[in-house]
Amino acid sequence: xxxxxxxxxxxxxxxxxxxxxxxxxxxxxxxxxxxxxxxxxxxxxxxxxxxxxxxxxxxxxxxxxxxxxxxxxxxxxxxxxxxxxxxxxxxxxxxxxxxxxxxxxxxxxxxxxxxxxxxxxxxxxxxxxxxxxxxxxxxxxxxxxxxxxxxxxxxxxxxxxxxxxxxxxxxxxxxxxxxxxxxxxxxxxxxxxxxxxxxxxxxxxxxxxxxxxxxxxxxxxxxxxxxxxxxxxxxxxxxxxxxxxxxxxxxxxxxxxxxxxxxxxxxxxxxxxxxxxxxxxx
Amino acid sequence: xxxxxxxxxxxxxxxxxxxxxxxxxxxxxxxxxxxxxxxxxxxxxxxxxxxxxxxxxxxxxxxxxxxxxxxxxxxxxxxxxxxxxxxxxxxxxxxxxxxxxxxxxxxxxxxxxxxxxxxxxxxxxxxxxxxxxxxxxxxxxxxxxxxxxxxxxxxxxxxxxxxxxx
Numbered sequence: 001x002x003x004x005x006x007x008x009x010x011x012x013x014x015x016x017x018x019x020x021x022x023x024x025x026x027x028x029x030x031x032x033x034x035x036x037x038x039x040x041x042x043x044x045x046x047x048x049x050x051x052x053x054x055x056x057x058x059x060x061x062x063x064x065x066x067x068x069x070x071x072x073x074x075x076x077x078x079x080x081x082x083x084x085x086x087x088x089x090x091x092x093x094x095x096x097x098x099x100x101x102x103x104x105x106x107x108x109x110x111x112x113x114x115x116x117x118x119x120x121x122x123x124x125x126x127x128x129x130x131x132x133x134x135x136x137x138x139x140x141x142x143x144x145x146x147x148x149x150x151x152x153x154x155x156x157x158x159x160x161x162x163x164x165x166x167x168x169x170x171x172x173x174x175x176x177x178x179x180x181x182x183x184x185x186x187x188x189x190x191x192x193x194x195x196x197x198x199x200x201x202x203x204x205x206x207x208x209x210x211x212x213x214x215x216x217x218x219x220x221x222x223x224x225x226x227x228x229x230x231x232x233x234x235x236x237x238x239x240x241x242x243x244x245x246x247x248x249x250x251x252x253x254x255x256x257x258x259x260x261x262x263x264x265x266x267x268x269x270x271x272x273x274x275x276x277x278x279x280x281x282x
Numbered sequence: 283x284x285x286x287x288x289x290x291x292x293x294x295x296x297x298x299x300x301x302x303x304x305x306x307x308x309x310x311x312x313x314x315x316x317x318x319x320x321x322x323x324x325x326x327x328x329x330x331x332x333x334x335x336x337x338x339x340x341x342x343x344x345x346x347x348x349x350x351x352x353x354x355x356x357x358x359x360x361x362x363x364x365x366x367x368x369x370x371x372x373x374x375x376x377x378x379x380x381x382x383x384x385x386x387x388x389x390x391x392x393x394x395x396x397x398x399x400x401x402x403x404x405x406x407x408x409x410x411x412x413x414x415x416x417x418x419x420x421x422x423x424x425x426x427x428x429x430x431x432x433x434x435x436x437x438x439x440x441x442x443x444x445x446x447x448x
Contacts, residue, residue, distance in 0.1 A: 006353045018320040107384050120301060121297070121300035121304065121346075122300060122301075122305060123300070123304065123346070123347050123348050123349075124296065124300050124304060124306035124308065124312070124314070124316075124343060124346055124347050124350070124418065125347050125349050125393075126304075126310045126311055126312050127395045127396060127398075127406070127411075127415065128347065128348045128349065128399075129350070130348045132300065133284045143443070150435075158348060159348065166348055168348070173399070173403070173404045173406055174399070174403070174404040191288045192309065194410050194411070194414065194415075195310065195410065195414060196310075196408075233404075256305075274326050
Protein backbone atom coordinates (compact mmCIF):
# COMPACT_ATOMS: atom_id res chain seq x y z
CA UNK A 1 0.00 0.00 0.00
CA UNK A 2 2.86 2.30 0.89
CA UNK A 3 4.74 1.41 -2.31
CA UNK A 4 1.68 2.21 -4.40
CA UNK A 5 1.36 5.68 -2.86
CA UNK A 6 5.07 6.40 -3.42
CA UNK A 7 4.63 5.59 -7.19
CA UNK A 8 1.81 8.08 -7.48
CA UNK A 9 3.89 10.96 -6.06
CA UNK A 10 6.32 11.41 -9.09
CA UNK A 11 3.37 11.10 -11.48
CA UNK A 12 1.59 13.80 -9.61
CA UNK A 13 4.72 15.90 -9.65
CA UNK A 14 5.08 15.40 -13.41
CA UNK A 15 1.46 16.35 -14.01
CA UNK A 16 1.84 19.43 -11.87
CA UNK A 17 5.07 20.44 -13.58
CA UNK A 18 3.60 19.74 -17.01
CA UNK A 19 0.46 21.67 -16.21
CA UNK A 20 2.58 24.47 -14.87
CA UNK A 21 4.72 24.57 -18.00
CA UNK A 22 1.62 24.61 -20.21
CA UNK A 23 0.17 27.38 -18.10
CA UNK A 24 3.42 29.31 -18.35
CA UNK A 25 3.62 28.69 -22.10
CA UNK A 26 0.03 29.82 -22.62
CA UNK A 27 0.83 32.86 -20.56
CA UNK A 28 3.82 33.62 -22.81
CA UNK A 29 6.35 33.32 -20.04
CA UNK A 30 8.30 30.54 -21.83
CA UNK A 31 8.76 32.35 -25.15
CA UNK A 32 12.32 33.58 -24.53
CA UNK A 33 13.30 30.15 -23.35
CA UNK A 34 11.69 28.34 -26.31
CA UNK A 35 13.21 30.84 -28.72
CA UNK A 36 16.66 30.26 -27.37
CA UNK A 37 16.13 26.55 -27.86
CA UNK A 38 14.36 26.63 -31.25
CA UNK A 39 16.60 29.18 -32.97
CA UNK A 40 19.65 26.94 -33.19
CA UNK A 41 17.44 24.13 -34.40
CA UNK A 42 15.95 26.33 -37.14
CA UNK A 43 19.39 27.54 -38.12
CA UNK A 44 20.66 23.99 -38.35
CA UNK A 45 17.56 22.86 -40.23
CA UNK A 46 17.85 25.75 -42.69
CA UNK A 47 21.50 24.96 -43.31
CA UNK A 48 20.75 21.29 -43.91
CA UNK A 49 17.67 22.04 -46.00
CA UNK A 50 19.57 24.41 -48.32
CA UNK A 51 22.33 21.86 -48.83
CA UNK A 52 19.81 19.10 -49.40
CA UNK A 53 17.89 21.13 -51.98
CA UNK A 54 21.14 21.97 -53.75
CA UNK A 55 22.08 18.32 -53.79
CA UNK A 56 18.61 17.34 -54.97
CA UNK A 57 18.69 19.85 -57.85
CA UNK A 58 22.17 18.64 -58.75
CA UNK A 59 20.96 15.04 -58.86
CA UNK A 60 17.80 15.92 -60.79
CA UNK A 61 19.45 18.38 -63.20
CA UNK A 62 20.25 15.82 -65.98
CA UNK A 63 16.53 15.14 -66.26
CA UNK A 64 15.87 18.84 -66.64
CA UNK A 65 18.59 19.20 -69.27
CA UNK A 66 17.23 16.24 -71.16
CA UNK A 67 13.71 17.60 -71.11
CA UNK A 68 15.00 21.04 -72.11
CA UNK A 69 16.95 19.53 -74.96
CA UNK A 70 13.88 17.62 -76.12
CA UNK A 71 11.82 20.78 -75.92
CA UNK A 72 14.52 22.70 -77.79
CA UNK A 73 14.68 20.05 -80.50
CA UNK A 74 10.88 20.09 -80.83
CA UNK A 75 10.90 23.87 -81.12
CA UNK A 76 13.70 23.81 -83.67
CA UNK A 77 11.77 21.23 -85.69
CA UNK A 78 8.72 23.47 -85.51
CA UNK A 79 10.78 26.46 -86.69
CA UNK A 80 12.19 24.42 -89.57
CA UNK A 81 8.69 23.26 -90.53
CA UNK A 82 7.40 26.83 -90.45
CA UNK A 83 10.36 28.06 -92.49
CA UNK A 84 9.64 25.40 -95.12
CA UNK A 85 6.01 26.50 -95.06
CA UNK A 86 7.06 30.13 -95.56
CA UNK A 87 9.26 29.16 -98.51
CA UNK A 88 6.42 27.13 -100.03
CA UNK A 89 4.00 30.01 -99.58
CA UNK A 90 6.49 32.45 -101.11
CA UNK A 91 6.99 30.07 -104.02
CA UNK A 92 3.24 29.73 -104.48
CA UNK A 93 2.90 33.50 -104.33
CA UNK A 94 5.57 33.92 -107.01
CA UNK A 95 3.87 31.28 -109.15
CA UNK A 96 0.52 32.98 -108.66
CA UNK A 97 2.03 36.31 -109.74
CA UNK A 98 3.59 34.69 -112.81
CA UNK A 99 0.32 32.94 -113.63
CA UNK A 100 -1.62 36.18 -113.20
CA UNK A 101 0.66 37.96 -115.65
CA UNK A 102 0.39 34.99 -118.04
CA UNK A 103 -3.39 35.17 -117.82
CA UNK A 104 -3.22 38.90 -118.59
CA UNK A 105 -1.03 38.13 -121.58
CA UNK A 106 -3.40 35.39 -122.78
CA UNK A 107 -6.39 37.76 -122.42
CA UNK A 108 -4.61 40.43 -124.43
CA UNK A 109 -4.19 37.90 -127.26
CA UNK A 110 -7.54 36.23 -127.20
CA UNK A 111 -7.15 34.92 -130.76
CA UNK A 112 -4.78 32.25 -129.43
CA UNK A 113 -5.50 29.31 -127.17
CA UNK A 114 -2.86 28.48 -124.58
CA UNK A 115 -1.73 25.65 -122.35
CA UNK A 116 0.43 26.59 -119.37
CA UNK A 117 3.33 24.32 -118.44
CA UNK A 118 6.05 24.31 -115.81
CA UNK A 119 9.70 24.04 -116.78
CA UNK A 120 10.99 20.91 -115.04
CA UNK A 121 14.50 20.64 -116.43
CA UNK A 122 17.07 21.57 -118.99
CA UNK A 123 18.78 19.46 -121.59
CA UNK A 124 21.71 17.72 -119.90
CA UNK A 125 23.98 18.56 -122.85
CA UNK A 126 25.56 22.02 -122.72
CA UNK A 127 25.50 22.04 -126.52
CA UNK A 128 21.73 22.41 -126.55
CA UNK A 129 19.64 25.26 -125.21
CA UNK A 130 16.51 23.25 -124.65
CA UNK A 131 14.15 23.04 -121.67
CA UNK A 132 11.79 20.25 -120.66
CA UNK A 133 8.19 21.01 -119.65
CA UNK A 134 5.64 18.92 -117.77
CA UNK A 135 2.98 18.84 -120.52
CA UNK A 136 2.87 16.57 -123.54
CA UNK A 137 0.71 15.15 -126.26
CA UNK A 138 -1.94 14.18 -123.67
CA UNK A 139 -2.50 17.91 -123.17
CA UNK A 140 -2.77 18.60 -126.88
CA UNK A 141 0.81 19.65 -127.50
CA UNK A 142 2.38 18.92 -130.87
CA UNK A 143 5.83 19.35 -132.36
CA UNK A 144 6.43 22.85 -133.72
CA UNK A 145 3.98 24.70 -131.48
CA UNK A 146 5.29 28.12 -130.41
CA UNK A 147 6.06 28.78 -126.76
CA UNK A 148 5.82 32.19 -125.11
CA UNK A 149 5.76 33.91 -121.74
CA UNK A 150 4.19 37.21 -120.81
CA UNK A 151 7.54 38.79 -121.77
CA UNK A 152 7.80 37.37 -125.26
CA UNK A 153 8.83 34.49 -127.47
CA UNK A 154 10.60 31.53 -125.82
CA UNK A 155 10.93 29.01 -128.64
CA UNK A 156 9.07 26.10 -130.11
CA UNK A 157 8.40 22.48 -129.21
CA UNK A 158 10.98 20.16 -130.74
CA UNK A 159 9.85 16.81 -129.31
CA UNK A 160 6.79 15.56 -127.47
CA UNK A 161 6.03 12.54 -125.32
CA UNK A 162 2.72 11.74 -123.62
CA UNK A 163 3.48 13.68 -120.46
CA UNK A 164 6.38 15.97 -121.33
CA UNK A 165 7.83 18.02 -124.15
CA UNK A 166 11.17 19.49 -125.10
CA UNK A 167 11.37 23.14 -126.17
CA UNK A 168 14.10 24.53 -128.38
CA UNK A 169 14.81 28.03 -127.09
CA UNK A 170 15.37 30.84 -129.58
CA UNK A 171 18.92 31.24 -128.23
CA UNK A 172 19.86 27.68 -129.25
CA UNK A 173 22.56 27.70 -131.97
CA UNK A 174 20.22 25.70 -134.23
CA UNK A 175 17.29 28.11 -133.92
CA UNK A 176 16.31 30.60 -136.64
CA UNK A 177 13.31 32.93 -136.46
CA UNK A 178 12.08 35.27 -139.16
CA UNK A 179 11.59 38.64 -137.51
CA UNK A 180 10.43 42.14 -138.23
CA UNK A 181 12.17 45.27 -137.02
CA UNK A 182 9.20 47.47 -136.25
CA UNK A 183 10.77 50.94 -136.40
CA UNK A 184 12.76 50.21 -139.56
CA UNK A 185 9.92 48.15 -141.03
CA UNK A 186 12.40 45.64 -142.35
CA UNK A 187 12.80 41.90 -142.05
CA UNK A 188 15.73 39.91 -140.71
CA UNK A 189 16.62 36.52 -139.32
CA UNK A 190 17.21 35.92 -135.63
CA UNK A 191 19.74 33.19 -134.83
CA UNK A 192 20.89 31.73 -131.55
CA UNK A 193 24.40 31.30 -130.29
CA UNK A 194 26.20 28.72 -128.15
CA UNK A 195 26.88 31.43 -125.55
CA UNK A 196 23.14 32.00 -125.18
CA UNK A 197 23.05 35.31 -127.02
CA UNK A 198 20.77 36.03 -129.97
CA UNK A 199 21.78 37.95 -133.06
CA UNK A 200 20.07 39.47 -136.03
CA UNK A 201 21.40 38.58 -139.45
CA UNK A 202 20.48 39.33 -143.06
CA UNK A 203 19.42 42.91 -142.31
CA UNK A 204 19.47 44.82 -145.63
CA UNK A 205 22.14 47.49 -145.87
CA UNK A 206 19.51 50.02 -146.85
CA UNK A 207 17.64 49.58 -143.58
CA UNK A 208 18.20 52.17 -140.88
CA UNK A 209 18.30 50.41 -137.56
CA UNK A 210 19.47 51.59 -134.18
CA UNK A 211 19.78 50.37 -130.63
CA UNK A 212 16.42 50.06 -128.93
CA UNK A 213 14.45 49.05 -132.02
CA UNK A 214 11.73 46.54 -131.16
CA UNK A 215 11.90 43.09 -132.74
CA UNK A 216 8.81 40.94 -133.26
CA UNK A 217 8.13 37.76 -135.20
CA UNK A 218 7.23 38.37 -138.82
CA UNK A 219 5.22 35.19 -139.30
CA UNK A 220 7.12 34.36 -142.50
CA UNK A 221 8.26 30.81 -142.88
CA UNK A 222 5.25 29.46 -141.04
CA UNK A 223 7.12 28.54 -137.87
CA UNK A 224 5.73 31.24 -135.58
CA UNK A 225 2.67 33.50 -135.52
CA UNK A 226 3.30 37.14 -136.33
CA UNK A 227 3.80 39.99 -133.86
CA UNK A 228 5.18 38.13 -130.87
CA UNK A 229 7.70 40.28 -129.02
CA UNK A 230 11.27 38.99 -129.06
CA UNK A 231 13.38 41.84 -127.71
CA UNK A 232 15.19 44.91 -128.84
CA UNK A 233 18.34 45.73 -130.75
CA UNK A 234 21.31 46.38 -128.48
CA UNK A 235 24.22 46.99 -130.89
CA UNK A 236 24.37 47.27 -134.66
CA UNK A 237 27.27 46.00 -136.78
CA UNK A 238 27.36 47.52 -140.23
CA UNK A 239 30.26 47.41 -142.70
CA UNK A 240 30.11 48.99 -146.11
CA UNK A 241 31.70 45.96 -147.76
CA UNK A 242 29.23 43.46 -146.25
CA UNK A 243 26.08 42.41 -148.06
CA UNK A 244 24.00 42.66 -144.90
CA UNK A 245 24.06 44.32 -141.53
CA UNK A 246 23.94 42.36 -138.31
CA UNK A 247 22.98 43.24 -134.75
CA UNK A 248 23.03 41.94 -131.22
CA UNK A 249 19.68 41.52 -129.53
CA UNK A 250 18.61 41.92 -125.94
CA UNK A 251 15.87 39.27 -125.57
CA UNK A 252 12.74 40.19 -123.65
CA UNK A 253 12.74 36.77 -121.99
CA UNK A 254 15.32 35.79 -119.39
CA UNK A 255 16.01 32.22 -120.49
CA UNK A 256 17.85 31.33 -117.29
CA UNK A 257 14.79 32.11 -115.16
CA UNK A 258 12.09 30.25 -117.05
CA UNK A 259 9.55 28.70 -114.68
CA UNK A 260 6.15 28.70 -116.37
CA UNK A 261 5.52 29.02 -120.09
CA UNK A 262 2.50 29.19 -122.38
CA UNK A 263 2.17 27.00 -125.45
CA UNK A 264 0.03 28.36 -128.27
CA UNK A 265 -1.96 25.25 -129.16
CA UNK A 266 -4.11 26.60 -131.98
CA UNK A 267 -1.13 27.48 -134.14
CA UNK A 268 0.02 24.77 -136.51
CA UNK A 269 3.42 25.38 -138.07
CA UNK A 270 3.47 25.20 -141.85
CA UNK A 271 6.14 23.16 -143.55
CA UNK A 272 7.19 25.19 -146.60
CA UNK A 273 10.10 22.92 -147.47
CA UNK A 274 8.34 21.37 -150.53
CA UNK A 275 7.82 24.87 -151.91
CA UNK A 276 11.53 25.60 -151.63
CA UNK A 277 12.73 22.50 -153.49
CA UNK A 278 13.91 23.61 -156.90
CA UNK A 279 15.77 20.47 -158.02
CA UNK A 280 14.24 19.04 -161.16
CA UNK A 281 11.96 21.99 -161.75
CA UNK A 282 12.11 23.08 -165.41
CA UNK B 283 21.16 -7.30 -108.85
CA UNK B 284 23.96 -4.94 -109.91
CA UNK B 285 22.27 -4.40 -113.24
CA UNK B 286 18.84 -3.83 -111.72
CA UNK B 287 20.17 -1.29 -109.26
CA UNK B 288 21.76 0.66 -112.11
CA UNK B 289 18.34 1.80 -113.36
CA UNK B 290 17.25 3.77 -110.26
CA UNK B 291 20.79 5.03 -109.61
CA UNK B 292 21.48 6.28 -113.12
CA UNK B 293 17.89 7.45 -113.59
CA UNK B 294 18.05 9.49 -110.40
CA UNK B 295 21.40 10.97 -111.36
CA UNK B 296 20.12 11.89 -114.83
CA UNK B 297 17.14 13.68 -113.25
CA UNK B 298 19.44 15.56 -110.86
CA UNK B 299 21.66 16.45 -113.81
CA UNK B 300 18.73 17.80 -115.84
CA UNK B 301 16.79 19.52 -113.07
CA UNK B 302 19.59 20.84 -110.87
CA UNK B 303 23.10 20.72 -112.28
CA UNK B 304 22.12 22.08 -115.71
CA UNK B 305 20.99 25.24 -113.92
CA UNK B 306 24.37 25.81 -112.27
CA UNK B 307 26.86 25.88 -115.13
CA UNK B 308 30.46 27.04 -115.05
CA UNK B 309 30.58 29.29 -118.12
CA UNK B 310 28.57 26.87 -120.31
CA UNK B 311 30.01 23.64 -118.96
CA UNK B 312 27.94 21.41 -116.70
CA UNK B 313 28.65 18.40 -114.52
CA UNK B 314 28.02 15.03 -116.17
CA UNK B 315 27.18 12.96 -113.10
CA UNK B 316 26.11 9.92 -115.11
CA UNK B 317 29.42 9.85 -116.98
CA UNK B 318 31.51 10.11 -113.82
CA UNK B 319 29.52 7.33 -112.14
CA UNK B 320 29.89 5.09 -115.20
CA UNK B 321 33.65 5.69 -115.25
CA UNK B 322 33.98 5.04 -111.52
CA UNK B 323 31.96 1.83 -111.91
CA UNK B 324 34.05 0.65 -114.85
CA UNK B 325 37.25 1.18 -112.86
CA UNK B 326 36.24 -1.13 -110.00
CA UNK B 327 38.04 -4.48 -110.03
CA UNK B 328 35.02 -6.47 -108.85
CA UNK B 329 32.63 -5.11 -111.46
CA UNK B 330 31.77 -7.40 -114.37
CA UNK B 331 28.85 -5.55 -115.93
CA UNK B 332 30.27 -2.09 -116.66
CA UNK B 333 29.05 -2.31 -120.25
CA UNK B 334 25.49 -2.95 -119.14
CA UNK B 335 25.60 0.11 -116.92
CA UNK B 336 26.85 2.18 -119.87
CA UNK B 337 23.94 1.00 -121.99
CA UNK B 338 21.45 1.88 -119.23
CA UNK B 339 23.06 5.31 -118.62
CA UNK B 340 23.32 6.07 -122.32
CA UNK B 341 19.71 5.03 -122.87
CA UNK B 342 18.40 7.23 -120.08
CA UNK B 343 20.42 10.25 -121.27
CA UNK B 344 19.28 9.67 -124.84
CA UNK B 345 15.68 9.93 -123.63
CA UNK B 346 16.36 13.18 -121.79
CA UNK B 347 18.56 14.93 -124.32
CA UNK B 348 17.78 16.46 -127.67
CA UNK B 349 21.06 15.29 -129.15
CA UNK B 350 20.77 12.76 -132.00
CA UNK B 351 19.47 9.37 -130.90
CA UNK B 352 22.13 7.07 -129.54
CA UNK B 353 24.89 9.65 -129.23
CA UNK B 354 25.09 9.34 -125.46
CA UNK B 355 24.95 5.56 -125.82
CA UNK B 356 27.95 5.51 -128.16
CA UNK B 357 30.02 8.07 -126.24
CA UNK B 358 29.33 6.45 -122.87
CA UNK B 359 30.32 3.05 -124.26
CA UNK B 360 33.49 4.65 -125.61
CA UNK B 361 34.21 6.24 -122.24
CA UNK B 362 33.65 2.89 -120.52
CA UNK B 363 36.06 1.26 -122.95
CA UNK B 364 38.67 3.89 -122.08
CA UNK B 365 38.09 3.38 -118.37
CA UNK B 366 38.46 -0.40 -118.67
CA UNK B 367 41.63 0.08 -120.70
CA UNK B 368 43.04 2.49 -118.12
CA UNK B 369 42.15 0.07 -115.32
CA UNK B 370 44.28 -2.61 -116.93
CA UNK B 371 47.19 -0.19 -117.33
CA UNK B 372 47.19 1.61 -113.98
CA UNK B 373 45.48 -0.95 -111.80
CA UNK B 374 47.73 -0.17 -108.83
CA UNK B 375 46.65 3.48 -108.81
CA UNK B 376 42.88 3.38 -109.19
CA UNK B 377 42.35 7.03 -108.28
CA UNK B 378 44.88 8.19 -110.89
CA UNK B 379 43.01 6.02 -113.36
CA UNK B 380 39.75 7.69 -112.33
CA UNK B 381 41.13 11.19 -112.92
CA UNK B 382 42.55 10.19 -116.29
CA UNK B 383 39.34 8.47 -117.32
CA UNK B 384 37.30 11.52 -116.28
CA UNK B 385 39.44 13.85 -118.37
CA UNK B 386 39.46 11.62 -121.44
CA UNK B 387 35.81 10.58 -121.04
CA UNK B 388 34.63 14.19 -120.77
CA UNK B 389 36.54 15.14 -123.91
CA UNK B 390 35.08 12.15 -125.75
CA UNK B 391 31.45 12.91 -124.78
CA UNK B 392 31.72 16.64 -125.45
CA UNK B 393 33.59 16.17 -128.70
CA UNK B 394 30.98 13.63 -129.78
CA UNK B 395 28.21 16.12 -128.94
CA UNK B 396 29.98 18.83 -130.94
CA UNK B 397 30.34 16.49 -133.92
CA UNK B 398 26.68 15.52 -133.67
CA UNK B 399 25.57 19.14 -133.74
CA UNK B 400 27.86 19.80 -136.68
CA UNK B 401 26.40 16.81 -138.50
CA UNK B 402 22.90 18.19 -137.93
CA UNK B 403 23.85 21.53 -139.50
CA UNK B 404 24.78 23.55 -136.43
CA UNK B 405 28.44 24.51 -136.52
CA UNK B 406 29.82 25.83 -133.25
CA UNK B 407 33.33 27.34 -133.35
CA UNK B 408 35.94 25.03 -131.84
CA UNK B 409 37.52 27.72 -129.67
CA UNK B 410 34.13 28.52 -128.11
CA UNK B 411 33.49 24.83 -127.49
CA UNK B 412 36.89 24.38 -125.89
CA UNK B 413 36.84 27.43 -123.63
CA UNK B 414 33.14 27.62 -122.81
CA UNK B 415 32.14 23.96 -122.60
CA UNK B 416 34.88 21.32 -122.59
CA UNK B 417 37.35 22.84 -120.11
CA UNK B 418 34.70 23.98 -117.60
CA UNK B 419 32.95 20.60 -117.86
CA UNK B 420 36.24 18.81 -117.22
CA UNK B 421 36.83 20.93 -114.13
CA UNK B 422 33.31 20.33 -112.81
CA UNK B 423 33.56 16.60 -113.45
CA UNK B 424 36.92 16.47 -111.66
CA UNK B 425 35.36 18.21 -108.66
CA UNK B 426 32.87 15.38 -108.17
CA UNK B 427 35.35 12.64 -109.05
CA UNK B 428 36.67 12.05 -105.50
CA UNK B 429 33.36 11.56 -103.66
CA UNK B 430 31.78 9.60 -106.50
CA UNK B 431 34.75 7.28 -106.84
CA UNK B 432 34.67 6.29 -103.17
CA UNK B 433 30.88 5.98 -103.04
CA UNK B 434 30.91 3.73 -106.09
CA UNK B 435 33.82 1.75 -104.68
CA UNK B 436 31.79 1.13 -101.54
CA UNK B 437 28.77 0.16 -103.61
CA UNK B 438 30.82 -2.27 -105.69
CA UNK B 439 32.21 -3.92 -102.56
CA UNK B 440 28.69 -4.34 -101.22
CA UNK B 441 27.34 -5.78 -104.46
CA UNK B 442 30.37 -7.99 -105.09
CA UNK B 443 31.57 -9.11 -101.64
CA UNK B 444 35.00 -10.78 -101.67
CA UNK B 445 35.02 -14.50 -100.99
CA UNK B 446 36.99 -15.52 -97.93
CA UNK B 447 38.83 -18.82 -98.10
CA UNK B 448 38.37 -20.90 -94.95
